[in-house]
Amino acid sequence: xxxxxxxxxxILDFTLASLLRRKGKNGALFTVYTLIVFILASVMFFTYAxxxxxSLVLKGAPEIIVQxxxxxxxxxxxxxxxxxxxxxRGVMGVRPRxxxxxxxxxxxxxxxxxxxxxxxxPPGSIALGSGISRMRRAYQGDTISFTGADGKAxxxxxxxxxxEESQLLSADLILMAEGEYREFSGLPxxxxxxxxxxxxxxxxxxxxxxxxxKILPDxxxxxxxxxxxxxxxxxxxxxxxxxxxxxxxxxxxxIFAWDKASxxxxxxxxxxxxxxxxxxxxxxxxxxxxxxxLVISLTSFLAGTILAYFHVFLTSxxxxxxxxxxxxxxxxxxxxxxxxxxxxIATLFFLTVVPYTVTTIIPSWRAATIDPDSVLRS
Amino acid sequence: xILNPGILALLISSLLIGFMVLYxxxxxxxxxxxxxxxxxxxxxxxLERKTYLISTILSYFLGIQLVSLFxxxxxxxxxxxxxxxAMCAVGSLTVNGYGYPTLLLKLVNFILAGLWLIINHADNAxxxxxxxxxxxxxxxxxxxxxxxxxxxxxxxxxxxxxxIITSCCGSLxxxxxxxxxxxxxxxxxxxxxxxxxxxxxxxxxTGTIFFLxxxxxxxxxxxxxxxxxxxxxxxxxxxxxxxxxxxxHHCPFCILQKEYGYIGYPLYAALLLGSVTGMGVxxxxxxxxxxxxxxxxxxxxxxxxxxxxxxxxxxxxLALRPILFSSFRLE
Numbered sequence: 079x080x081x082x083x084x085x086x087x088x089i090l091d092f093t094l095a096s097l098l099r100r101k102g103k104n105g106a107l108f109t110v111y112t113l114i115v116f117i118l119a120s121v122m123f124f125t126y127a128x129x130x131x132x133s134l135v136l137k138g139a140p141e142i143i144v145q146x147x148x149x150x151x152x153x154x155x156x157x158x159x160x161x162x163x164x165x166x167r168g169v170m171g172v173r174p175r176x177x178x179x180x181x182x183x184x185x186x187x188x189x190x191x192x193x194x195x196x197x198x199x200p201p202g203s204i205a206l207g208s209g210i211s212r213m214r215r216a217y218q219g220d221t222i223s224f225t226g227a228d229g230k231a232x233x234x235x236x237x238x239x240x241x242e243e244s245q246l247l248s249a250d251l252i253l254m255a256e257g258e259y260r261e262f263s264g265l266p267x268x269x270x271x272x273x274x275x276x277x278x279x280x281x282x283x284x285x286x287x288x289x290x291x292k293i294l295p296d297x298x299x300x301x302x303x304x305x306x307x308x309x310x311x312x313x314x315x316x317x318x319x320x321x322x323x324x325x326x327x328x329x330x331x332x333i334f335a336w337d338k339a340s341x342x343x344x345x346x347x348x349x350x351x352x353x354x355x356x357x358x359x360x361x362x363x364x365x366x367x368x369x370x371x372l373v374i375s376l377t378s379f380l381a382g383t384i385l386a387y388f389h390v391f392l393t394s395x396x397x398x399x400x401x402x403x404x405x406x407x408x409x410x411x412x413x414x415x416x417x418x419x420x421x422x423i424a425t426l427f428f429l430t431v432v433p434y435t436v437t438t439i440i441p442s443w444r445a446a447t448i449d450p451d452s453v454l455r456s
Numbered sequence: 457x458i459l460n461p462g463i464l465a466l467l468i469s470s471l472l473i474g475f476m477v478l479y480x481x482x483x484x485x486x487x488x489x490x491x492x493x494x495x496x497x498x499x500x501x502x503l504e505r506k507t508y509l510i511s512t513i514l515s516y517f518l519g520i521q522l523v524s525l526f527x528x529x530x531x532x533x534x535x536x537x538x539x540x541x542a543m544c545a546v547g548s549l550t551v552n553g554y555g556y557p558t559l560l561l562k563l564v565n566f567i568l569a570g571l572w573l574i575i576n577h578a579d580n581a582x583x584x585x586x587x588x589x590x591x592x593x594x595x596x597x598x599x600x601x602x603x604x605x606x607x608x609x610x611x612x613x614x615x616x617x618x619x620i621i622t623s624c625c626g627s628l629x630x631x632x633x634x635x636x637x638x639x640x641x642x643x644x645x646x647x648x649x650x651x652x653x654x655x656x657x658x659x660x661x662t663g664t665i666f667f668l669x670x671x672x673x674x675x676x677x678x679x680x681x682x683x684x685x686x687x688x689x690x691x692x693x694x695x696x697x698x699x700x701x702x703x704x705h706h707c708p709f710c711i712l713q714k715e716y717g718y719i720g721y722p723l724y725a726a727l728l729l730g731s732v733t734g735m736g737v738x739x740x741x742x743x744x745x746x747x748x749x750x751x752x753x754x755x756x757x758x759x760x761x762x763x764x765x766x767x768x769x770x771x772x773x774l775a776l777r778p779i780l781f782s783s784f785r786l787e
Binding site for chain 1: 458459460461462464465468469472473512516520523524526527531537538540619714718
């Protein structure tokens, strides 16, 4: 055993020296390889971190949300629906929620206005999300004006700015007292935006949802897990789509690698010829090529992955965040929490190192079976 | 089809592997037909060179196959939130009828490719390639299995449809309508414990006898094969339960997760290595009388037996540790 190890060590030693002798060629390969790994890793890290972020956020969401549909579209729900739903066995509580969107024509942005129960705000004042505050340069104590549903402008005093930590959720949020919001938005009393349900036993969720549809055929219950599932599918889909688009680049890289591996220079051929003439076997040359591939792959893979880590978690994926986050004017500014698991690394490995390795097998074999006699003579 | 990076990676690699294996099978067939060690013709020289190519391809294949086995389980597991009623990989694998066959073929192909490499190694040690025909016949038999694995995997992923919210309604997917299993039906615990103790004990004993005295090799290989199956069933039946400390969670995949310290990886790695090397001892027995292998083969078989024994011991220690040292009791 030690003999085999010693032999491989010497071959690796020789390979490293020979790689360093051809800095130009290998440098180009390393750069392209690293870039490919970097792009793919950034996409994967970013979508995965967003997915985790979304699922963390949704942990606090209500178990079931009941919406009403009218003409196949989402519509305000009568509050008395809650009374009927409360009668279903297993439902621990029903709460109407009042909220809506507001389009700001000056800043071309959509805000979310909520009127939560028991919000502590003096009359005529609101709480403002940090994103809006930043964009409109409005701070605590300032007065801000919004146009209501009747076309009249109303002034509100900013009672406080919502904390920065919850930016992902509250960047575009405005909190208002319920009565004021109904007056502002024109939502008649007796109607709510949707109902939230508390159900104690998670196994009963599907049954409760089925019963709600039976009692109230125009309602649309949504279970929290379904939202999670949809987000999950959505983010994976975006990541997958980007990878499909980048597969052209991946293909180009594979062709590049093939070309680099099969286009041996006269000098390299001569080197292999001499090695075989002094007693190296074809299998030794194949080992050398294996180590060569391993050194290049691992170096590029590590470099690309580390660069992607910095890109995604320190600069918040500045290069292609807009594609992956979705369309919005008011982006929350936040730093993603790093979520990386071995499966992601393995996926990345399969998308980059495996195609590279497979394409270089045949060129390496061709190099390894060069006839020393013919090379040295030419 | 779900556009997920993991699925794309698996599909790309299985297409590449399918192509490479097909390529080497074509050359293997050529070797099988035209091989003549006594000839000095140009064709024979080219064929001898091709043996290097094929063994290189197969060695890479084995490595890729091992990682892809785990990546497959990981990806399938990460897809489980997309299906109503699926709790982990067990549920996603039953989404359609191609999940478990793919996994099974992946395991079988891994073991067969491992055995092929063992035969290849033994063959290369002899100066006249004494078992080259059998080797390439095995390769040609292996090819359809590997292609079938790629095909099954592709169909499995293409036929997946996630249960996501549609605009008309949420929530009305019922898990019963599709028959997703959230748990695996398992063999009763006590008979399985006895079977595990017996086969593992016999395997270790015959392996030691073979290592020391070069006897009972065939029996050892057979027992290793049986032991692999019994060990896999035991994982589902009781070993996993002790690791999870839950009396009804039989999933053999969740032990690969972080919550359980990734203990599944060394467990399965030891199991696979023990199986391949142990069976390798048996596969080589028919070739012991080849004159050019007389010197090298016995030593190689002993090394294989030793590797297998060490792997099984590691597997046993890892499996028994939670059984002996946790406060969880099944009975």
